[in-house]
Amino acid sequence: MKMKPVQQRSPENERTRKAATSTALQVKGRFTIGALANATGLRASAIRYYERLGLLPAAPRRHGWRDYGPDDVRRVRQLVAARALGFSLRQVKALSATLTDRAALVTSLAAKAADLDARIASLRRSRTKIATLIGCECKDAKSCERI
Numbered sequence: 001m002k003m004k005p006v007q008q009r010s011p012e013n014e015r016t017r018k019a020a021t022s023t024a025l026q027v028k029g030r031f032t033i034g035a036l037a038n039a040t041g042l043r044a045s046a047i048r049y050y051e052r053l054g055l056l057p058a059a060p061r062r063h064g065w066r067d068y069g070p071d072d073v074r075r076v077r078q079l080v081a082a083r084a085l086g087f088s089l090r091q092v093k094a095l096s097a098t099l100t101d102r103a104a105l106v107t108s109l110a111a112k113a114a115d116l117d118a119r120i121a122s123l124r125r126s127r128t129k130i131a132t133l134i135g136c137e138c139k140d141a142k143s144c145e146r147i
Contacts, residue, residue, distance in 0.1 A: 033047055
């Protein structure tokens with residue numbers, strides 16, 4: 001009995017397969033959860049999780065599949081961008097309520113910038129302390145007065 005050789009998936013073939021799958025699942029500007037995941041760089045499980053948390057509205061179903069539109073792609077990309085800026089999921093939820101109110105959005109962003117400035121200052125103090133300890137010539141940590 002002859003066995004068929006196992007065909008290995010190369011990264012290039014995998015990208016082509018994913019792109020073809022994504023295109024096939026995107027019909028007339030509508031997306032399945034897999035196509036939305038491919039379009040936004042998230043996993044489908046993350047999208048479902050964000051739905052459960054209320055960060056994304058529950059998608060309507062079409063033929064048993066979640067049905068997403070271009071607004072959902074934009075919303076997920078905004079969520080990903082906010083997370084990349086250091087916002088927690090709780091903060092993203094509060095921030096999403098301000099997207100249509102420019103003044104509230106600017107206030108939220110300014111508060112985040114102030115928080116980041118405070119964290120940077122704290123990290124710089126820690127870094128300075130560590131540099132001092134590295135240069136310390138004490139025999140051991142018990143006898144060091146700098147700790």
